[in-house]
Amino acid sequence: MKSLTIHMDDALAQLIRKKAAAEGKSLNKTINGVLKEALGLQPTNHRADFVDQCGVWSTEERTEFDALTRRQVDPEDWQ
Secondary structure, three states, X not given: OOOOXXXXXXXXXXXXXXXHHHHOOOHHHHHHHHHHHHOOOXXXXXXXXXXXXXOOOOHHHHHXXXXXXXXXXXXXXXX
C-alpha cells in the first residue's frame, strides 16, 4: 500500500473530518472511500440517499403487499 501526502483547504478538511466522525471511520478510511467512489471503484448506494424522502417498507408491510398483489393463475385459462 502506498502512502500519499495531500494538501487541502480548511473547508474541505473540515468536511472530511465531519464525514469521518459521522460514519465512525478514520480519516484515512474516509478519504479512501471517497476517492474509490469518485473513481468508480466502489459502488455508491444512491438508494440510501432517498430513504427519508421515499420511505422504506418493513418486512411485515412487504409481506402483506406481496400477499395482496400475488397474481393467481387459473389453470383452466391455459387449456
